[in-house]
Amino acid sequence: xxxxxxxxxxxxxxxxPAVDDLSFSVEKGRICGLLGHNGAGKSTALGVxxxxxxxxxxxxTIDEVAVQHEREKAIAKVGAIFEAPAFYDYLSGWKNLKVxxxxxxxxxxxxxxxxxxxxxLEERIHDRISKYSHGMRQRLALAQALLPRPELxxxxxxTDGLDPEGIVEFREQVLELRDRLGLTVLLxxxxxxxxxxxxxxxxxxxxxKKVYEGGVQDFGSDDxxxxxxxENSDALIFAWEKIGGRKVGDEFLISQDQNPSDCLAALVxxxxxxxxxxxxxxxxxxxxxxxxxxxxxxGKA
Amino acid sequence: MRLFCQQLGWELYRLFARRRTYIGFGIFLLVExxxxxxxxxxxxxxxxxxxxxxxxxxxxxxxSGLTLAFLMVAFTMLLLGVIFVSLIAGDxxxxxxxxxxxxxxxxxxxxxxxxxxxxxxxxxxxxxxLFLFVAASSLFIGCLGQGWGGKMLxxxxxxxxxxxxxxxxGMGRYFFxxxxxxxxxxxxxxxxxxxxxxxxKPATATIVTIAILIADRIMGKMPLEAFDPYRDxxxxxxxxxxxxxxxQEIPWVSD
Numbered sequence: 222x223x224x225x226x227x228x229x230x231x232x233x234x235x236x237x238p239a240v241d242d243l244s245f246s247v248e249k250g251r252i253c254g255l256l257g258h259n260g261a262g263k264s265t266a267l268g269v270x271x272x273x274x275x276x277x278x279x280x281x282t283i284d285e286v287a288v289q290h291e292r293e294k295a296i297a298k299v300g301a302i303f304e305a306p307a308f309y310d311y312l313s314g315w316k317n318l319k320v321x322x323x324x325x326x327x328x329x330x331x332x333x334x335x336x337x338x339x340x341x342l343e344e345r346i347h348d349r350i351s352k353y354s355h356g357m358r359q360r361l362a363l364a365q366a367l368l369p370r371p372e373l374x375x376x377x378x379x380t381d382g383l384d385p386e387g388i389v390e391f392r393e394q395v396l397e398l399r400d401r402l403g404l405t406v407l408l409x410x411x412x413x414x415x416x417x418x419x420x421x422x423x424x425x426x427x428x429x430k431k432v433y434e435g436g437v438q439d440f441g442s443d444d445x446x447x448x449x450x451x452e453n454s455d456a457l458i459f460a461w462e463k464i465g466g467r468k469v470g471d472e473f474l475i476s477q478d479q480n481p482s483d484c485l486a487a488l489v490x491x492x493x494x495x496x497x498x499x500x501x502x503x504x505x506x507x508x509x510x511x512x513x514x515x516x517x518x519x520g521k522a
Numbered sequence: 523m524r525l526f527c528q529q530l531g532w533e534l535y536r537l538f539a540r541r542r543t544y545i546g547f548g549i550f551l552l553v554e555x556x557x558x559x560x561x562x563x564x565x566x567x568x569x570x571x572x573x574x575x576x577x578x579x580x581x582x583x584x585x586s587g588l589t590l591a592f593l594m595v596a597f598t599m600l601l602l603g604v605i606f607v608s609l610i611a612g613d614x615x616x617x618x619x620x621x622x623x624x625x626x627x628x629x630x631x632x633x634x635x636x637x638x639x640x641x642x643x644x645x646x647x648x649x650x651x652l653f654l655f656v657a658a659s660s661l662f663i664g665c666l667g668q669g670w671g672g673k674m675l676x677x678x679x680x681x682x683x684x685x686x687x688x689x690x691x692g693m694g695r696y697f698f699x700x701x702x703x704x705x706x707x708x709x710x711x712x713x714x715x716x717x718x719x720x721x722x723k724p725a726t727a728t729i730v731t732i733a734i735l736i737a738d739r740i741m742g743k744m745p746l747e748a749f750d751p752y753r754d755x756x757x758x759x760x761x762x763x764x765x766x767x768x769x770q771e772i773p774w775v776s777d
Contacts, residue, residue, distance in 0.1 A: 271629050293631040301629040307622030311540055320532045324630035324637075326525060365626070375629075 222249040222373055222405040228269050228279035239265040241429040242279070247407055247422070249372075252399055254420035254437075255409040256509060262429040263409045267377050270407065271301055283373055297325070300371035302379050306362035310351040314342060314361050317350060321365045328368045340364045340394070356387040363394065374398065374406045380415060388412075392419050413509055425509060445481065447473040450497035451488075460491035472501065526640075529632075533644035537610070546606050550656050553601060554594045558663050561593070574675055577684040586672030587664030588692045592768075594660035595700065596678065599653070604735055605728075606652065607707050611645045611714035612727030620724060638719070645711045646704075653704035657697060676768045685770045699767040706761040710735065 224246045231238040240262040247253040257263050268274030270281050272292040281288040286295040308317045318337070322328040337346050340360040350358065359379065366374060376395070380388045396419060398404045410416050416423060417437060425433040448471070451457040458468055464487045466475045475484055485498050537543065561567055567585075570593075574584045615638075618624040627637060674692025676685040687695055713734055717727035735758060741749065742756035753759055766773060 273625075273628050293633060296629070297631040299629070303625050303629050305622060306626060308626070309536060309539075309623060312536065316535075316539075320536060321626055321630065323525075323529050323532045324627055324632045326631075327528060 222251075222284055223247040223253075223270070223407060224282045225266070225270065226279050226281070228266070228276040228281065230265050230269060230274060230276045232265075238277075238429050240269065240276070240426075243426070243429070243431050244279075245424045245431060245434050247373075247405055249405050250399060250403045251421045252395065252406040252408060252419055254416035254423040255407060255426065256411070256413070256416055256423055257426035259411070261426040263426055264377060265429075266426065267301075267303065267375060267407070267409055270375060271299065271303065272296055273303075298372040299375060300366035300368070300373070301375040301377075302359075302362045302366050303375070303377050305378075305381065306358060306365075308350045308358065308361065311349065313349055314346045314353065314357075317361065318346075318365055318368065322368050325369055333368060336364045336368055355382050356384065359383060359387065359391065363391070367398075370402070372405060374404050376406065376408045376410075378410055379408065380410070380412060388415065395419055444474045445477055445479070446501045447475070447481070447484075448497065448499045448501050449473045449488075449495060452494040452496065456491070457488070457493050457495070460488050460493045463491065464488070526636075529636075529640055530643060530647075533640050534647060537614075537644055537648050547652065547655055550598055550602060550606075550652070551659050553598045554656065554660050554663055557594050557597050558590065558667060561590070562667060573677055573684070577675070577677070577686075583673045584675040584686070585668060586674060586689070586692075587661060587666070587668040587670065588672065588674040588689065588696060589676075590664035590668060591657070591660040592674070592676055592696060594664065595653075595656055595703075598656055598660070599703065603707070604710055604732060607645075607649050607710050608714040608731035608735075609728045610648055611711040612718045612731055613724045614641050614645055614718060615715065616718035616720075616722055616724040616727050619721075642711065642715055645715065646708065649707050649711060650701065650704040653700050653707075654697075657700040661696070678765060678768075681765055681768065683770070685768050695768055699764055702764040702767045706764045709757045709761065 226244050228240055228243050229238050230240045243262070243266055245253070255263050255266065265274055269276045270283075270288065272281075272288045272295065275289065280290075281295075283295040284298055286298075288295040308314075309320065312320070315333075315337075318328075318333055322333065334343070337343050340363050342357060342360050342364065345353070345357060350361075353361070359382075363379075366376075374395075379395075380391050383391060392415065395406060395408070399406060406419075408416065408420060420437050422436045423433065424431055449457060449461070461468060461473055464475075464484055465479065466473055466484065468474070475481070481498075481500060485495065488495055488498075561570075570589070571585060615624070618627075628634075671689055673689060674685075674687040674696065676687070676695075685695075710731065714727050714731040717730050718724065720727075722730075738756050739758040742753055742759045
């Protein structure tokens, strides 16, 4: 559905490229998370995908249509929430939808109302945007992105500023869109838990380069993660590294061929007073920290 | 074409839905009323009477609502026209870009050229509507004070001689000239729009446009012979062309 091929974009000659030779693809009906620190190049990459930023090299195709050559045709299949959605505050939500959809060729009122009901804004849709809460604006943003029905949904930090309830609701909506309509979703976020719970696959960017691409379920399969507490943390780290383990963030990692019981015994033998030794599910956070520290490379080339 | 008109309609709807439009139009109306009161109660009326006696005779006929309406429009637009139009045109891109509205439009399947064309055209239509509003409200105020009917006298510094019209011919010329007046504002819209498309604050686009036009007007009117060969090249000199539509005989360009 979406294919990003070797895109490079450098805004300033004296600075490294914002995006450097980035390639990845997202198949139809999949949800892909684009992860990275602030300034990692996520927004630039999304800008190139949406044809808002012209790449110095490379290109993007959406459903076999090249964005850089036939932007309007390619983007006709895309709905997007690009950064914080800013609506016309002095107009109602309904009028905003009318204005925005007119740029996509117009949408019937029944289709608009159906979408408004789906995002749960039917009671407030005729209120001015200036009276909307952040969560309501976000719901309206989702509605406008889905009108007219897109095949690819691009979400840039969609849950930024939402309360926990709003985040959960948004997450469920995205999953429902994938399951019910078969939408392909490209989601940029810095919330690792969000990406972990929603995405099928992830692409991690660091300084404009891709440092990991793979399935969310695939990562970390060659490591086992532990939460370990001890009286003397320095001694614990020293002993852990001595037995071949690694510490990434707050997590302690060993390779799968090592026996956890042997490791615990080795720690005790080293004189470490261990008060907690719990094996953990490999989290996206640990993967993210691994690739950030350069310990792990691409899951898929 | 239908879709283009629909999009243009929504652009205009957005412009007219802003509170600024009503406040702006209200201020224009207020200035017209103030002008009318000062003119009729101050020395302006006597000056006009003297002029009418000198050029046309028949004071009652020429001191009409139409004659006053023309003066009100010229005065009001001279005072506020450039400021308001450059505010609208400078704002339409710069403010939307600053607020982030433009991003929501740019992710839609529409070319940038078309988007800019829609916004530019909406500015021009908005300007024409403003001029027609000022023209109609000035005529209303003028007729309220002087009554319906009579003749029209047009005297302005850029007119070589006074033009005299019957009521209906004057009415036609009045609105024709107003349309021309709104069209000569294209450079104002163009400059403000261009500046607004750069990465500047909306106020910067407006202020720089006004500054350019003031500097242009001062240089264009500079009483120095050295400026004579260049006078026609100044933007504001060209903008004065709308007066030609109020000549007794319009000097159409034949070739």
